[in-house]
Amino acid sequence: MQRHILIVGSGGREYSLGLALSGENISLYFYPGNGATNRLGTNLIAKDFDELYSLIQSYGIDLVVVGPEAPLSEGIVDFLQNRGIKVFGPSQKASRLESSKAYMKDFAIKYKIPTAKYLQSTDKQKLKDFANTLQTPIVIKADGLCAGKGVIIAKNLQEAHQSIEQMEKFGEAGSCVVVEEYLDGYELSVFALCDGKDFVLLPAAQDHKRLLDGDNGPNTGGMGAYTPTPLCDEALLKKIADQIITPALRGCESENHPFCGVLFAGIMVVEGEPILLEFNVRFGDPECEVLLPTLKTPLLQILDSCVEGRLKDLKYEVKDEFALGVVLASKDYPYSSSPKALIRLKEFDESLGHIAFAGVEEKEGELYASGGRVCVCVGRGESLRQARENAYKICECVEFEGMQYRKDIGFRAL
Numbered sequence: 001m002q003r004h005i006l007i008v009g010s011g012g013r014e015y016s017l018g019l020a021l022s023g024e025n026i027s028l029y030f031y032p033g034n035g036a037t038n039r040l041g042t043n044l045i046a047k048d049f050d051e052l053y054s055l056i057q058s059y060g061i062d063l064v065v066v067g068p069e070a071p072l073s074e075g076i077v078d079f080l081q082n083r084g085i086k087v088f089g090p091s092q093k094a095s096r097l098e099s100s101k102a103y104m105k106d107f108a109i110k111y112k113i114p115t116a117k118y119l120q121s122t123d124k125q126k127l128k129d130f131a132n133t134l135q136t137p138i139v140i141k142a143d144g145l146c147a148g149k150g151v152i153i154a155k156n157l158q159e160a161h162q163s164i165e166q167m168e169k170f171g172e173a174g175s176c177v178v179v180e181e182y183l184d185g186y187e188l189s190v191f192a193l194c195d196g197k198d199f200v201l202l203p204a205a206q207d208h209k210r211l212l213d214g215d216n217g218p219n220t221g222g223m224g225a226y227t228p229t230p231l232c233d234e235a236l237l238k239k240i241a242d243q244i245i246t247p248a249l250r251g252c253e254s255e256n257h258p259f260c261g262v263l264f265a266g267i268m269v270v271e272g273e274p275i276l277l278e279f280n281v282r283f284g285d286p287e288c289e290v291l292l293p294t295l296k297t298p299l300l301q302i303l304d305s306c307v308e309g310r311l312k313d314l315k316y317e318v319k320d321e322f323a324l325g326v327v328l329a330s331k332d333y334p335y336s337s338s339p340k341a342l343i344r345l346k347e348f349d350e351s352l353g354h355i356a357f358a359g360v361e362e363k364e365g366e367l368y369a370s371g372g373r374v375c376v377c378v379g380r381g382e383s384l385r386q387a388r389e390n391a392y393k394i395c396e397c398v399e400f401e402g403m404q405y406r407k408d409i410g411f412r413a414l
Contacts, residue, residue, distance in 0.1 A: 002027060005062050005153060006044070008076065009067025010034045010334045011286040012327075012358035012376045017065055018395070019356065020299040021294040029059060035367055036357030056085060064089065065303060066261075067212045069145060069282055073099035077261075088303045090281045093257035097248070097279040101142045103179045104279050111251035113244050115276045116268075118180035124164055126177045130265065131160040135138035137182045140164060144173025148221050185270035186412065187234055187277070188224070189287050192245045192265070195311040196258030199249060200302070203294060203318055205287040206412065211334065213408045220334045221373060224409030225287045226324035227294060231269070231413060240267060240274045248279065260306055269343055289356045289376045290323040304398055322387040323353070325376040326395050326409050330369050331402025332360065338402060343374070346397040352390035353379040357397065369400045384413055 005021055006029040007014050018028050028041025031052060037043055042059075046052040050098045056064065064080055066072055066089035069178040075092035102120035109115070119130040120143065131138050131154075140163040142150030150170055154160035160179070169172035191206050192199040205227035211217035234242075244265050252259040264280035264287075285292070292299060296317040305314040330338035343360065345367075359372040379391030379397065388410050395405060 001025065001232055002385055003181055004062055005029065005300075006031060006056060006059075006061045006064045007033075007037075007067060007321045008064065010037075011067065011113065011285055012356040012373065013283050013288040014067040014358045015040070015291045015358065016292050017067060017120045017299075018374075019354065020295070021065075022128070023300070026300070027059075027188075029061060034357060035362035036372070038362065047407050049076060053083055053085070055082065056080070060323075062086060063303065063307065067282060068100050069280065071097070072281055073145060076190050086307050088261055088307050090259050090261040091257050093255070094252055094259045094261075095281045097263075098281040099145055099311050100176075101141050101278065102176050104115045105178055105180070108276055108320065109250060111247045111254075113247050113276050116180045116183050118178055120176060120178045122176050124177075127164045130177050131157060134179075134181050136160070137198060139182050140167065140176040141180070142167050142174040143176035143178060144170070146173050148211075148219070150174065151219070154378060158323070166254045167206055171203055181262070181278070182270040183270055184270045185275075185276055188229065188238070188240075188267040188269060188274075189284050190232075190240050190242075190245075190265045190267055190293065191287070191345070192263045194249060194259050194261060194263050194310070195306040195309045196260045197249065197253070197309070198311040199263070200244055200311060201245070202244040202291050202313070204232035204237060205229065205239075205284075205291060206231065207284060207305065208300055208409055211406075214411075218334060220329070222284065223327045223329070223406045224325055224376075225290050226387065226410045226413070227287070227290045229413055230384070236269065236272070236274065240265065244276050260309075260356065262339055268367055286325045286327055286373075286376045287356075289378050290325045292379055293323050293353075293378060294318050296320060305311050313317060321380055321382055322384045323380050324387040324391045324410050325356070326391050326405050327373050328375050328377065328395065328398055328405045329373050330405050331404065333372055339369075341369045341401040343369055344399040346399075348397040352379070353356040353394055355386075355394060357361070363400070369403075373404070374400065374406045389413065403407040
């Protein structure tokens with residue numbers, strides 16, 4: 001039977017989902033997609049959800065997979081499900097775990113999920129008074145979605161007070177602010193694929209947020225990732241499942257919005273104990289690019305099991321191998337937009353890995369870097385060291401003006 005699948009989004013994550021879902025009996029569609037996704041399927045243009053629904057009907061699309069957080073928080077899942085379309089992704093209410101940091105922190109406390117001490121408020125004076133009780137550094141967060149830019153780590157009290165005042169620059173997203181204690185440990189990204197009641201955990205991954213080697217420079221959307229990480233053994237993964245993922249799913253059920261989709265827990269491990277930093281309600285980017293190649297069970301089988309509420313019957317397996325991804329970013333990332341640049345690709349041995357394209361445009365058959373994070377070079381290997389070597393070999397086969405990337409992805413484990 002021919003399947004028709006729509007992937008919502010335009011980044012490297014969505015390209016990777018397309019790559020993992022490609023097959024001879026599968027027709028892929030992307031909304032809106034990027035300059036390379038149309039090599040995997042068909043890019044669709046729609047001005048709103050109504051127009052998108054018309055296209056879904058006309059192409060006979062039988063499954064929609066939502067990549068980014070914005071359409072989830074806007075209620076795309078509810079909109080399509082109410083019209084009889086199968087969708088992999090959480091409802092608008094369940095998406096508040098990401099779209100409102102204040103809601104997420106209150107939810108964690110309510111369902112006894114370990115998280116950092118915090119105060120959420122619209123009252124600046126209360127927030128400053130609370131900041132005065134914490135040791136520095138102090139974490140200041142805008143409540144709403146800010147495309148990964150609404151979190152400040154203030155080095156001293158003066159900076160904390162200043163950051164609280166400046167959250168207004170994020171508009172409505174910064175009207176409510178969360179001030180929380182800074183946790184000292186190491187971070188993990190843990191992804192659970194959920195069907196509302198049950199879940200399967202993907203291998204733990206580690207992202208590299210800072211622009212420059214050695215975790216220096218400004219925060220970005222992510223400059224690289226790898227999986228699995230030796231920093232997370234089976235015992236720690238079990239703690240994360242029992243203390244964070246399970247109570248979150250039970251909590252969503254209790255609040256009458258069962259969670260179907262990807263629940264992404266950003267974890268800080270402090271003295272061997274997992275503490276929740278944040279929930280996201282979709283795959284991380286670039287973690288998605290390294291996690292999907294490690295699946296042994298076909299991705300479509302997993303997505304169908306989630307959407308149809310039968311995960312507990314699924315035989316779920318991952319490969320015994322490592323994957324590491326290096327983000328190639330444009331010249332002025334993350335400060336400003338960069339001029340378009342022609343991408344020159346040299347051939348490489350595809351047994352080393354692949355390239356997932358993100359910020360690219362196609363013009364007369366050529367790909368151009370169009371700004372931001374341009375692509376992710378993903379290496380695979382029997383060891384993390386081999387996966388890293390393979391990823392960097394692929395990086396050497398890509399060239400565009402102003403290209404920048406980190407040379408130390410995976411350094412914490414290696």
